[in-house]
Amino acid sequence: MNAPIRALLSLAxxxxxxxxxxxxxxxxxxxxxxxxxxxxxxxxxxxxxxxWRHTTTTLGQxxxxxxxxxxxxxxxGAAFARLPRLERLFTPVILLVQTAPKIAIAPxxxxxxGLGPGPKIVLVAIVTFFPAMTGALTGFRYxxxxxxxxxxxxxxxxxxxxxRIDLPFAVPPIVAGLRVATTQAVTAAVVAEMMGANRGLGYxxxxxxxxxxxxxxxxxxxxxxxxxxxxxxxxxxxxAKLIPWRSKA
Amino acid sequence: MITIEAVSKRxxxxxxxxxxxxxxxxxxxxxxxxxxxxxxSGCGKSTLLRIIAGLETPSDxxxxxxxxxxxRPIGFVFQEPVLLPWLSTLANIRxxxxxxxxxxxxxxxxxxxxxxxxxxxxxxDALPHQLSGGMRQRAAIARALSYDPPIxxxxxxxxxxxLLTRDRMNDELLQIWRATKxxxxxxxxxxxxxxxxxxxxxxxxxxxxxxxxxHDVDLPHPRGEATKLDPRFHQFMATFRRxxx
Numbered sequence: 001m002n003a004p005i006r007a008l009l010s011l012a013x014x015x016x017x018x019x020x021x022x023x024x025x026x027x028x029x030x031x032x033x034x035x036x037x038x039x040x041x042x043x044x045x046x047x048x049x050x051x052w053r054h055t056t057t058t059l060g061q062x063x064x065x066x067x068x069x070x071x072x073x074x075x076x077g078a079a080f081a082r083l084p085r086l087e088r089l090f091t092p093v094i095l096l097v098q099t100a101p102k103i104a105i106a107p108x109x110x111x112x113x114g115l116g117p118g119p120k121i122v123l124v125a126i127v128t129f130f131p132a133m134t135g136a137l138t139g140f141r142y143x144x145x146x147x148x149x150x151x152x153x154x155x156x157x158x159x160x161x162x163x164r165i166d167l168p169f170a171v172p173p174i175v176a177g178l179r180v181a182t183t184q185a186v187t188a189a190v191v192a193e194m195m196g197a198n199r200g201l202g203y204x205x206x207x208x209x210x211x212x213x214x215x216x217x218x219x220x221x222x223x224x225x226x227x228x229x230x231x232x233x234x235x236x237x238x239x240a241k242l243i244p245w246r247s248k249a
Numbered sequence: 250m251i252t253i254e255a256v257s258k259r260x261x262x263x264x265x266x267x268x269x270x271x272x273x274x275x276x277x278x279x280x281x282x283x284x285x286x287x288x289x290s291g292c293g294k295s296t297l298l299r300i301i302a303g304l305e306t307p308s309d310x311x312x313x314x315x316x317x318x319x320x321r322p323i324g325f326v327f328q329e330p331v332l333l334p335w336l337s338t339l340a341n342i343r344x345x346x347x348x349x350x351x352x353x354x355x356x357x358x359x360x361x362x363x364x365x366x367x368x369x370x371x372x373x374d375a376l377p378h379q380l381s382g383g384m385r386q387r388a389a390i391a392r393a394l395s396y397d398p399p400i401x402x403x404x405x406x407x408x409x410x411x412l413l414t415r416d417r418m419n420d421e422l423l424q425i426w427r428a429t430k431x432x433x434x435x436x437x438x439x440x441x442x443x444x445x446x447x448x449x450x451x452x453x454x455x456x457x458x459x460x461x462x463x464h465d466v467d468l469p470h471p472r473g474e475a476t477k478l479d480p481r482f483h484q485f486m487a488t489f490r491r492x493x494x
Contacts, residue, residue, distance in 0.1 A: 146331045149304050153325045154345040154396075164348060168335050243335075 041215035065124025077136025135177025139170025256310030269457035285443035293458025324393030330385035363391035
């Protein structure tokens, strides 16, 4: 049995169980609505409440923040690998920002940047930055000495060594870092939206909670899960394309 | 020709005290010679090879490599193949030519010729992880030969291979040497390999690293199964082994 079929069966089993529980134990709908009620509600929101626009808003913020955080992280990691002194200087600050709970940073960002997409993108960038930086630092720093020797024997220029040897070797740990960042990026975007926004899936969550609309809340959670999952699979797909020697080894 | 005059190497030890990795060595290696350096680990044989390659700078002494009009006079084969895992066999062999600005068609022709020479036909497009250990080391040798350096330095290139593969690789290396007339400096810890392959053998000993003896191995060429039955071959091996103790 191959992986996609297994995944579908597993999901179908979960939905069946959910249905069975709602029916069998007569759970009130305001606590746990049936899967059908959730889908009904999502269809209603899609038609009447611009669900699609909320979804694309959140997706755009996740993607924007992710790209910015990844680029800054990779650049910083590469620079730190070259200049350990710079790393020692900045590491405490980066660790401080990184260890602060993201939920605690979000209100501050909203105070500074308002209710628009700004604080969401910044928060996503912050959570993406660290794993990307760590991956790049590892990748660029721990290249086997023999490859440096090879570069010297073959007479590579500094630029050639960077693009032909260092960068390809750094790709696997960078992608591994980005894979970790995907789930955190989704969480960060939603957290920031729940703290203060006038659109987005996080906003829908808060609105649903305030009006005791549990079908909508569960529906949005499902969309978020699917988003995170899809994002993760996208990075894995990129990994398989970028690093064929790793995935087949 | 490689001339080594009073070349020595001193490292800083764990407590900062100077450690002699290599006490002064004098050695002249004529063009076209197959010279082996045999010794136990820690005798400085790899250090000496790396100094010749320019990968380490000697603490003292003088190294001269007479190779006029060649941009890259040295090919180096490492203990591990050190292939780039994302490049095909062909692209790995062509790598020094690509980065050296050799036109693609010319580089391709050279790489295909070398693939034939090291017996990797049919594996041009394979990635390194799809090759066996022996095949990877063959690709590494072909890469070192790609830009046709007059000198080939080899640092225990077959140490990680099983004995059968190693024997076959030794014979193939001798063929390559006969075909290309390169100067080869071959580092090994196997007295058999040294005696079988070389014109001349440098025996080194450890703590401090130094040259113990130098022997001319005047066994007839081409070498093969008959060489291994020659009593003088076994005498050479016995001599080296005694000197290594």
